[in-house]
Amino acid sequence: MAQSKRIKVMLSSRCNDRFPADSDQTLSNIREQLKREIEGTKLFGKQVFEVWINEDAPSADGMQDSWDACLQAVRDCDVLLVLSNGNAGWASGDGDIGICHAEYMEGLATTRGKVRFIAMPNIPTGDGQVAETARNQRFQAFIAQQTPFRGGMVSTVEQLRSRVQEALLDALVVLTQRGVTAAASSRFDMGQALDWTRMDFRQRKRAMEAVLLQALNGGKVPASEALAIVPIAGVNVVVFVHAIPAAFTVAAARELVGKPFLRDHEHADLLKGAEGPLHLIAxxxxxxxxxATTLLGFPDATVVSGSFGIFVADDVQKVQFAFLANCRDASQTRHALQRFREWLDQTGEAQILAKRAASRAKIVKVIAAELEGR
Known part of the structure; x- marks a missing residue:
């Protein structure tokens, strides 16, 4: 994407559907109004935003069809605002997904952090043709799986306008903060990253763990064990923090952590009113x-690569741990933890993690009781 002096916003929605359903106003009309309002917002007297809607987009070259042009706009924009009423949009074939479905999916696949989802009342899925009905059902099922935070459903044009403004403001603040963090952490030969590099393994390990504990405990570091009790999906989960203070391939650094889940039974007394544990490894x-699978000991497990690092879960023993990658300084370490927690919430994995943690607690207690009775 060519560099621009303006923030490029894309409004994705159906065009001809009416909103509210009993009004004379179409979503296409509303998008044109929103475009004028957003582009009319100025900072220090200068235009900040450039809004893309397909109603007034310039003609694409002959190599692109309408589908390609819309998906290219998704990739090019800085902020994608998805205004969804559950209508998947047009498709070239009966078994295909709709264009609204494709735009939302492309945004999540390319840069999830720039996507903001605004929910309107879903259209009925049984009123159209069979293929259209199936397409809308697939789209609504896909939305339900993503569990995006949407701040409640909007039912009037004024609510929609307000929610668009809130979503755009949130995107600007969050993406700016992430950009600053990324820019500050792009070099590791100066600042705190250099200070950490000067440390020996044990000093660096303690520094990495202290930052994680502060982030998990709201700024407080417990005096004894490297753990925190963290609410996840309404369940208190015991979280142990560890750190590998060099590359994973360096045995001396890796052995400082070992396989910490093998010692979970030694902490069974902590599992009174809490579940788990979950292990976070910076x-x-x-x-x-x-x-990650080498640390677990076998490959047949849930292994997910994300912007934070790697998450691993074994659905037999209920072991769970996450590698938080590139924890070179305090900012990068906090950022990795933040991205991990965002991923848990955005994907619905938080609920699964909490359920798995409850099962792990039962297993750990049984092992501890068995060993005590020997």
């Missing part, structure tokens, strides 16, 4: 899926 460098 990695000074990167992490791979192969390294």
């Amino acid at each position: 990695c000074h460098r990167g992490a791979t899926e192969t390294q």
